[in-house]
Structures are given as structure tokens and as C-alpha cells.
Amino acid sequence: MSMDDERGRNEERPGADQPVGDEELGDERLGDEELATDYDRFADEVGTRNEDDGAYEEPAPELGDLHRDYSIPGVSSAESNPYRWHTGKKRDHGGEDAIEIIDLVKQFGRARILNGLNLGLPNDQISMVLGPSGTGKSVLIKHIVGLLYPDSGDVLVHGESVPAMSDDELFEMRKKFGLLFQDGALFGSMNVFDNTAFPLRQHTDKSEDEVGEIVNRRLREVGLAEATDKMPNELSGGMRKRAGFARALVLDPAIVMFDEPDSGLDPVRTALLCELIREVHDENGGCYLVISHDLGTARRIADFLAVLWKGRIVESGPAEELFESENEFVSQFLNAQTEGPLAMD
Numbered sequence: 097m098s099m100d101d102e103r104g105r106n107e108e109r110p111g112a113d114q115p116v117g118d119e120e121l122g123d124e125r126l127g128d129e130e131l132a133t134d135y136d137r138f139a140d141e142v143g144t145r146n147e148d149d150g151a152y153e154e155p156a157p158e159l160g161d162l163h164r165d166y167s168i169p170g171v172s173s174a175e176s177n178p179y180r181w182h183t184g185k186k187r188d189h190g191g192e193d194a195i196e197i198i199d200l201v202k203q204f205g206r207a208r209i210l211n212g213l214n215l216g217l218p219n220d221q222i223s224m225v226l227g228p229s230g231t232g233k234s235v236l237i238k239h240i241v242g243l244l245y246p247d248s249g250d251v252l253v254h255g256e257s258v259p260a261m262s263d264d265e266l267f268e269m270r271k272k273f274g275l276l277f278q279d280g281a282l283f284g285s286m287n288v289f290d291n292t293a294f295p296l297r298q299h300t301d302k303s304e305d306e307v308g309e310i311v312n313r314r315l316r317e318v319g320l321a322e323a324t325d326k327m328p329n330e331l332s333g334g335m336r337k338r339a340g341f342a343r344a345l346v347l348d349p350a351i352v353m354f355d356e357p358d359s360g361l362d363p364v365r366t367a368l369l370c371e372l373i374r375e376v377h378d379e380n381g382g383c384y385l386v387i388s389h390d391l392g393t394a395r396r397i398a399d400f401l402a403v404l405w406k407g408r409i410v411e412s413g414p415a416e417e418l419f420e421s422e423n424e425f426v427s428q429f430l431n432a433q434t435e436g437p438l439a440m441d
Contacts, residue, residue, distance in 0.1 A: 152177040155212025156201045156248035166208045168406055169230055178406050181425040181437050184214060187413025189400050194219040194351060194383035195240060200249035202235055209235050211407035213249070217400070222377055222384040224394050224415075226429070227404035228438060233387045236404070237353055240385075241273055242266045253351070271299060274344030274352040282328040282336055282343075288315070289324040292343045299347065314342040317376060334365040338372065345376065354386045358393050370396040391432060395419075403429060405438075 152162065160166055163173050171178040193216035200213040209232040217223045225233055238244040239251050242258045251258040253269060261269060282291045292311045296302055302310075315321050318338040328336060337357060344352055354373070358366040374397050377384050386393065394401060394415065401419075402412035403426050411418060411426050419430055428436025 152179065155199055159201065159203065159247060166203055166206050168208050168211060171406060179408060181423060182405070182408050182410045183423060184409060185411045185413070185423075186214075186216065186409075187411075187417050189218045189221065189414055191218040191220060193217060194254060195385070196252040197236070197239075198250045198252070200236075200239060200251065201247045202232070202239065202244060203247050209407055210239075210246075213404075213408050215402055215409050215412060217383055217385055217402075219383050220381050221399040222373070222386065222397050223400040223402065224386045224388060224398040225402045225404050226389055226391075226394060228389065228429070231404045232407050233389075233404060234355060237355055237385075237387060240353070241270060241275070271347055272350045274347065274349035276337065276340045276344045276352070276354045276357055282331075282339055284328050287325050287327055288320060288331070288339050291328070291339060292346060295343060295347050310346055311342075314345050315339075317345070317379075318342045318372060333360050334369065337361070337369060341369075341372070341376075345380070348380075349382065351383045351385070354384070354388075356388055357386065358388060358390045363392070366390070366393065367396065373397055391430060394430070401430075405429075 154161060162168065162171075162178075167173075168178055195215075195217040197213055197215040200210050201208065202210040213232075213236070215225075225236065227233060235244065239246060240253065240258070242251075242261065245259050250260075253272070256265075256269070258266070258269065282288075283294070286294070289311055292315060293307050296307045296310060312321065312324070315324060318341050320335065320338055320342065323331070323335065323339075326335075328339075331339065341357075357369060357373070361369065370393055373384065373386075386397070388394065398415040400413070401415045403410040403418070405425060411421055411423055418426060421427055421430070425437045427433070428438055
């Protein structure tokens, strides 16, 4: 299915009853009555709730009220304000935003996955969005590239509204993007060379000589110069991801997005992939967005971090500052601590 086909399937009314996969909801299920007790206990112990704790404001009142009209995965019906640790603080990154998310709301049936999300992703930096499973990280990516429409809010890419684009404008905008999916998403019937060449043959009028020059250059960059004739089933997991990375780069995208690039890799190959991402970014620049929950990857490559929980950004800013954050949730998550607002569901 093409990106345009999938977009068409999701052009439904706000809150349409659409399925949500486990990658969006993860282990966060509705009806966790114990969560409210854990939140209250921890907030009382540390004494550092937000000053407006208990004063939850609907990000999109026209779409209904929490608990009555919609639910947030992982939030108990007894919880009056699920965002007591969400300061929304955005620390200055010293540059311009390539992507800006404004008050983004997305709901599937009664499950609201994104709930007033605000985020700016800097140009010429490697950004990472981290958070527990089921907090909406993959849903966020789909909004950025126009595969999903928001129920409320906006997504700006280089200052242009993605939801407001026509089909032709969206098609042109997507040429700015390179995407690396979790498993590389290679075509099983094509060898490495043809997989990498696919975007060039689909979206440009370049000759085969020009295509070959670009493909071979990108494959050399990712260390697959000798694997051009191999089929995907002949590659290791790390090689498939590198081939997917090469394919993501062939159109010289201004924005490259990685959905869980470290998924399924052992620690050494994860470190090597991170090193490759950093080297290629240093050479090409642009806005890189990595979706992950791996702290090792965050420490290796991230210039900018955003922590996502319950469909909103808790805090965002330069990586070195967020790792030193005094926010209880951010500190717990980025330091893998057992004590804190996040409990075992």
C-alpha cells in the first residue's frame, strides 16, 4: 500500500472508530485503577506536583471531555489530571525548527492517543522522541508525513501545514523525507541495489547511469558496497537496516525519520548503527528524527530530546540538559529508575 492510499483511508471525521495496533497502545490498557493511587503516593512523597495539579484543561473542548467522551491509554478513570508532571517546558536548542507540532489531538474510537501535543524539532540536529510503549510515538510520525490527519491541531513542515495540503502538494512534500522503518521494510523480490534505487526510479527522471552512481555512493556510505546483488533474506538484521538507511538517503532528503532503528539489534550492532547515523548526519546535515525508547541510543546520537508520555511532551530540549532534568518523570525515565511516577502497569 502506498503512503497516499493509507492517507486516504484515514481521512475520516475526528474521533473515527479506527483500529490501533499494539505498537501504538503497547501495554497501556484502560482501567488501571492502581495508577491514580501510585501517582498520588509519589506526588505526596516528593511534594513536587505542578502548581496547577488537578486543573486539567481540555486541549480540544469541541471533541468532548476526558472519561466521559474519551479515554487516555494508561490513565485511570479516577485520575482527574493525568498531566501533573507535564511541564511542557521547551529548552532553547539554538536553531530553527524544521518541524512544528501544534496542539495535536488524535483519537481512535474512545482511545485518545495524542492529546494536545506541542513540539518543535530543530533543523540540522538529530532529535529523539522517547517514551514508554504505547504513548503515541509511531502515531506522531504518521502525522508528520501526512499518513494520518489530526482531529485537532496542526503539523508544520518548513512552515507549511501538512493537513492543509492538497494531494499534489503532499506528494511533493514527501520527497523531502527519508524513512527508515523498524525492519528496513525492504521489498523481498528485489536485491539490495534495486531496493535502494526504487525511490529514484519512482520519483525522478534520472537515467540508469545517474541512478547507479547515486545508489552505489549511498551503499558505500553504509558499508554495503559489496552486497548490491544480495536479496533481503540473505542479509542480517543490521544489514537490512543499513540497506533501508541507504534507500532513505537517495533522494537527498532534508528530513530523515527513523522508527525504532535499534529494534532487534544486539548492543554492538546498535552502537555501530548509531555511529553510522551520526557520521552520515555530520556529512549531510538536515533534520533527523529518531523514535525510540533506548537510552543507549539517546546518549550516543541525540542532540535534542523530547520525552513523550500519555500523548503529550513532558519536556524537550538539548540532550545534555534533559539528562540533568529535575522533573521527576523525565529523571526517572532517562535514568531507568524504579522509583517515580511511572509504575508497572
